[in-house]
Amino acid sequence: MLRGFVLSLALLASLPAFAAPPEIANVIKADKPYGEGHMNFLFINAYNARLWTDALRWTMDQPFAMEITYGLSFDTDDLVERTFKEMKTVDPGLSGAETARLTPELNKVYPPVKKGDRLTALYVPGQPVMFSHNGALTGSIAGDGFARDFFGIWLSPNTSAPSLRDKLLRLK
Numbered sequence: 001m002l003r004g005f006v007l008s009l010a011l012l013a014s015l016p017a018f019a020a021p022p023e024i025a026n027v028i029k030a031d032k033p034y035g036e037g038h039m040n041f042l043f044i045n046a047y048n049a050r051l052w053t054d055a056l057r058w059t060m061d062q063p064f065a066m067e068i069t070y071g072l073s074f075d076t077d078d079l080v081e082r083t084f085k086e087m088k089t090v091d092p093g094l095s096g097a098e099t100a101r102l103t104p105e106l107n108k109v110y111p112p113v114k115k116g117d118r119l120t121a122l123y124v125p126g127q128p129v130m131f132s133h134n135g136a137l138t139g140s141i142a143g144d145g146f147a148r149d150f151f152g153i154w155l156s157p158n159t160s161a162p163s164l165r166d167k168l169l170r171l172k
Contacts, residue, residue: 020052023132024065024122028052034064037167038071045071049154051168058155058169060147065122066154073114080106083153089160090152091145102146109139123147 020028033050035058040046048071053064074082083106088094109131113119122130128140129147141150152159159165166172 021065021067021118021120021132021135023120023130023135023137024052024067027063027122027124028054028065030054033067034058035168035170037164039161039164041072047071049164049168051154060123060151061125063122063124064151065120066151067118067120069116069118070113071115073112075112076107076110079110079113083110083150086153086160087149090156090158091149094149098145102141105139105141109141111138121150123151 019025020030030052034053034055036048036050038045038048048069050067050069051058051064052067053062055062055064058064080103084094084099084102110119111133113133118134120132120135122132124130128142129150130140131138154161154168155165157165
């Protein structure tokens with residue numbers, strides 16, 4: 001019995017510390033995130049972010065995923081409102097018509113989240129962005145402009161969180 005326990009511990013110790021979330025593992029094979037960081041609001045951890053890709057350098061030309069693990073609870077309206085605020089920072093030309101078109105789509109893919117919940121957005125060039133909540137698919141949103149502005153929240157040079165961007169993209 002002790003021998004089995006020791007072998008189990010040895011097996012666990014040999015596993016990677018991270019693994020791509022199961023909902024993206026059929027596309028991204030990386031055993032650790034490309035980059036990761038966190039977002040704080042008033043010294044409270046709002047969320048941790050991980051960028052997953054198999055590319056040697058992140059690019060919109062290769063599949064990637066953004067995984068957000070929440071440190072606070074947010075309802076769907078909060079998530080949608082914050083998404084649009086950040087997307088408009090990235091793309092000040094984002095029109096009211098476009099936000100009106102995207103609102104029902106974001107309402108479908110964003111469930112309310114609580115501390116410890118995980119939202120993942122998977123991007124494969126030429127395909128809709130696939131969204132998952134705690135590993136379960138919640139839906140998708142099509143459009144290259146949407147994908148560029150949505151992921152730009154974290155990855156664009158115009159992001160409102162440049163230090164998080166630097167960590168995700170391993171720039172500093």
